[in-house]
Amino acid sequence: MTEYAAVARGVTKTFGRTLALDDVSIEIRAGESHALVGRNGAGKSTLVSILTGMQTPDAGEVSFFGEPAPPVADSSAWRRHVACVYQKSTVVPELSVAENLFINRQDLGGGLISWKKLRLQASELLETYDVAVNPESLVSTLTVEQRQLVEIARALSIGSRFVILDEPTAQLDGPAIERLFDRMRSLQDKGVTFLFISHHLQEVYEVCQTVTVYRDARHIVTAPVAEMSKPDLIEAMTGEAGGLNVPSGDDRPSSPEEVLTVSALSGDHFSDISLSARKGEVIGLAGSASSGKHEFAETVYGLRKPSAGTISVNGSVVRGGDVPAALKAGIGCVPRDRHHQGLVLDLSIAENATMSTAGAFVWPSAQRSAGSTAIASYDVKAAGPDQPVSDLSGGNQQKVVMARALAGDPSVLVLINPTAGVDVKSKESLLGVVDAQARRGKAAIVVSDELDDLRVCDRVLVLFHGQVVREFARGWRDQELISAIEGFAEEMDTAE
Structure with a gap:
């Protein structure tokens, strides 16, 4: 038995x-x-x-x-x-x-x-x-x-x-x-x-x-x-047939205009990284937990102070290690831990969604209106803008984090594990937002351990021990990307 x-x-x-x-x-x-x-x-x-x-x-x-x-x-x-x-x-x-x-x-x-x-x-x-x-x-x-x-x-x-x-x-x-x-x-x-x-x-x-x-x-x-x-x-x-539907970005318009420029940036667990992102371009960052990808992204949006190098948005240098300065320069962020870095759980949807724009007094009516807009725009399943985000499911909490990142209409998005702990439909919705924002001309950096998140990217940079070791254009194969993440980039180059 x-x-x-x-x-x-x-x-x-x-x-x-x-x-x-x-x-x-x-x-x-x-x-x-x-x-x-x-x-x-x-x-x-x-x-x-x-x-x-x-x-x-x-x-x-x-x-x-x-x-x-x-x-x-x-x-x-x-x-x-x-x-x-x-x-x-x-x-x-x-x-x-x-x-x-x-x-x-x-x-x-x-x-x-x-x-x-x-x-x-x-x-x-x-x-x-x-x-x-x-x-x-x-x-x-x-x-x-x-x-x-x-x-x-x-x-x-x-x-x-x-x-x-x-x-x-x-x-x-x-x-x-x-x-x-x-x-x-x-x-x-x-x-x-x-x-x-x-x-x-x-x-x-x-x-x-x-x-x-x-x-x-x-x-x-x-x-x-x-x-x-x-x-x-x-x-x-x-309840629907088919698999995960991730926007590929194949038909996204391209632009030669640079929005984000990172020059010889060094910091915690990474060194001498340079990259640029054009209008409408989505760049993926892949690598192990020790690769430095998270620390690099957190340095770009001001949570960490660089030891060398510069970050520029639309041609203007952004002061390093200063989140308010990054926000003012036009960098929006979805941090890697929504519970500790992305949300104040006891506050409402409206309060959380407008938090990054609240440098000055915000009228309650305007705050509620912004919360209602976030609910409608990002398909947040909620009773209303006054509902505490602690009452929401993980997927809906992540949508509120995305709404907050976009509330100030930034030029650059830094998204770290943007679909962590969400279901299939929420994942599709969040990646659809990334694609839609890129089509509006925003540049984005997507940092993720999930390959599906990286399929929305125009190119993917692989970090290993704090260095960019490989770059993949759209259409990469899983095996190639995983091999580079695990440190086999040189062997693959030799084999080729």
Whole structure:
């Protein structure tokens, strides 16, 4: 008889007039990696909140390894059944790795904390799960990948053998993603079960055995991954036949007029990079997390100060390391982390959408009007401009970030991971905005780890160890680009 790590049957959940889950079910076999996919607003987050004891369903039942779920009030019992590693980390940066591993469990006996014993047990726990970090290190010094592994180790130490990974790869580069997948496979061999939630559909095929699709708060299909093609999976998610429709820009008009000029720019993790972007041109930047691509883009829009070189917009030099100066010069930005850099979650859509233009007093009526325009222009699914952005799905939050970047009608757009953590339709919408803005004559730099994001570009520059090592014109092949990203550019040149 098949053993299930987690089962939800007939689950319904409403929030006011919003039906978040409509009689949905999911059965997750012990020892497998089971993918849960769907567009933003499909009900995935609500199901996770129910599977982790954060919400009580209006109807239906949940069980773990054949036992009914504990009462919601018994948080300790829930932690022994299930753990969740969220896209937004839950570790405490100011504490050490050891303290985070045993947070709220520091009393290891005798009523007092034995720091020596705590560090020893932390070392043993990290060694058990092959997590190569120093237990005395502050979590704030760890990489995103290391923080995730600490969270997984903490969950397993409590006794849970069912782990939910919610968008775990959103901030990881290719090699880090592969290491995470290897760790997942190793833990599966030891009896750990994963519910894997991702908008990156290719990852589903790489690491999962079963996939469940939700759409519009309903269960659509559950099937073995090997038996579901990617077009069929997208159709199940969207209700429409076909795959991802990304604007190629083939018919975009070109112009010889330079808008952005970067000359011999050096800074954190990159050096001596020069490029120019013409009106209507979209340039992609690709590379690993250590390539310097993020740091270069953040230097262009003023978040980091360059150590050498200049940045000019429409012929005028922009003061480095000064975001207000970059905005004034006509550089708009979608930063790489919308939660910490792109939005103020407690503020409204209208307040967030106009934030980059609020150098002077903005009348509330004008602010609300701008918020309404953003909702209409970027297809934000919201109750109105006064709704807090914290209430929105990830895809709609990202659309608000895009609206804010464009609010001042900039000449140059710097877009870092512009479609991170969004569904297929939101991805199409956001990349469509990039294409539309380029057709209006704006220059854009798109920095992304997702190849689909780069298909909107006229050319793609690959960075490796802080240097531009290769340039690809539109029409590049995946294998060529990936090889250059992984550092095989010289070998490819030799082979040619």
